[in-house]
Amino acid sequence: MSASDPKGNFKPQDAPRYDDVLQCMRCGFCLPTCPTYALTGRERSSPRGRVALARAVAEEKLEFTEAVKEEAFFCLDCRACTTACPSGVRAGEVMEICRSQAHAFYPLGKAGKAFREFILRKMLPSPELMETSMLPTRLYQRLGIQWLVRHSKVLKLAPEWMAKAEGMLPDLEKPLRTQLPEVVPARGEKRGRVAFFLGCVMTLMYPGVSRQTVRVLAHQGFDVVTPAQAKCCGAPHLSEGDRETARSLARFNIDLFLSHDVDAIVTDCAGCGAALKEYEEILEEIEDHDRLALFRSKIRDISEFLAEKGLRTEGMRQVKTTVTYHEPCHLCHAQGISSQPREILRRIPGVELREMSESSWCCGSAATWGLKYSEESRQVLERKLGNARQTGAEILVTANPGCQLQLAWGVRETGQKQEVLHLMELLGRAIPD
Ligand code: SF4
Ligand code: SF4
Known part of the structure; x- marks a missing residue:
């Protein structure tokens, strides 16, 4: 086996790069950072073990077995190991690529394949279809059926993942995409023009967060262009091993956003930001x-952008409160953005930041991982909520909708007395109308 013949027992399409798995020197620095290793104590569920599995497949010492497939999906793709690794090994990304291999080696049955293709290739790439698909859920909430379901024992009969998915639903509003003006003009002295990338989960689940993001950007002196035709960033596709659709979405979004004359393309979703920054790699x-x-x-992530430009705080209202900050994996580990959200928090008048232990430890959400592995996810979440609780802060702040859904569900379930907010919702409270 040589670096020029890297595929080995992998299928040729979308195989991990041999060089990437070769870098591991088995030092074990990554082990204490890996949530699935902490859960199981099992070498194969550690970054080092996963990279060894991929290397064995590449070197034709191992077939792409069920165990490799299981580890590809059991990895949270939290990238904590990437931050810890002195050799620059990216075990999470290697496993993400192995997911597309898993689909090639172990194809789903007819019905499963049709369902997967409908979700990944028809629904997610179409903002209109996604909005339509949420209508029954909004009716379910509006007509009081949700209240009945939650106050009856019916959810106890449902599979755990379904009960959790239901419990995670925030109060849905009309999607933001169709409500946001194409351009929101800068307020006060103008500092530039940006495009806003409105993520799918944001428009559907947290329109209030992105409304605040646009408001904050305008208040900070930026014209904000929101192209309504933008499509899903492709993060769910990368996570589910559909790299082909991720590439086609990436090409569409690049064409669309580069057609606008803007200084930056800003997002308030850590998952979208990480995926957008990876377009370069998946399309190289x-x-x-x-x-x-x-x-x-x-x-730019919104916190990265505001920290870079300097947050204008003149005229801001006092927000007298104490907060703690949970770092989304796809912000701190995938994008290396850790100090900037804290910088913003410290500059909001009246806010006291209380650091929690293990702030960059995953919350156990990780796209659909938290539903597929609901028991393990609950354990990871308990650790996070315990750390947040110990700070005694009134508000638990984060910067990614997946984390927000998981944390908000966790505090509701456990009765923890903390409000869960996106950084932009908190900053929005300081901005006068
Ligand atoms: S992945 Fe990196 S940190 Fe982990 S054992 Fe290999 S070289 Fe060491
Ligand atoms: S990405 Fe996260 S779960 Fe996966 S191997 Fe690395 S630390 Fe472990």
Whole structure:
């Protein structure tokens, strides 16, 4: 086996790069950072073990077995191991790629395949279809059926994942995408023009968060362009091993956003930000490098953008409160953004930040992981909520909708007395109308 013949027992399409698995020197620095290793104590469920499995497949010492498939999906893709690794090994990304291999080696049955393809290839790429698909859920809430369901014993009969998914639902409003003006003008002295990437979960589940993000950007002196045609960033596709659809969404979004003359493309969703920044990598063999680099150079998480530009605090209202901050994995580990949200929090008048232990430890959400592995997810969440509780802070702040759904569900379930907010919702409270 050589670096020039890297596929081994992998299928040729979307195989992990041999160089990437070769870097591991088995030092074990990653082990204490890995939630699935902490849960199981099992080497194969650690970053080092997972990389060893992938390397064995690449070196034709192992077939792509059920065990490799299981580890690919059991990995949270939280990237904590990437932050810890002195050799730059990215075990989470290797496992993400192995998920597409898993679908090639172990194809679903007819019905499962049709369902998967409908969700990933028809529904998620279509903002209209996604909005329509949420209508029954909004009716379920509006007509009081949710109240009846929650106050009866019926959910006890449902599978655990279904009961959790129901319990996680926030109060749904009309999707934001159809309500946001195409351009929201800057307030006060103008500092530039940005495009806002409105994520799918944001528009459908947390329209109030993104409404605040746009309001904050305008208050900070930026014209905000929100292209309503934007499609899903492709993060769910990468996570579910459909790299082909992720690439086609990436190409669409690059064309769309580069057609706007803006200084930056801003997102308030850590998962979207990480996926948008990875377009360069997933398209490197098929797209023009300069366009990819230009697109990549414009992507900013909202906290990264505000910290870079300097938060204007003149005229802000006092928000007298204590907060603690949970770092979304796809912000701190995937994008290296850790100090910026704290910087913003410290600058909001009246806010006292109380650091929690293990702030960058995963909350156990991780796209659909928290539903597939509901018991393990509950254990990971308990650790997080315990750390948040110990701070005594009134508000638990985060910066990613997946974390927000999981944390909000956790505090409701356990009766923990903490409000869960996105950073932009908190900052929005300081901004006068
Ligand atoms: S993945 Fe990195 S940190 Fe973990 S054992 Fe290998 S080299 Fe060490
Ligand atoms: S990405 Fe997270 S769960 Fe996966 S191996 Fe790394 S630390 Fe463990």
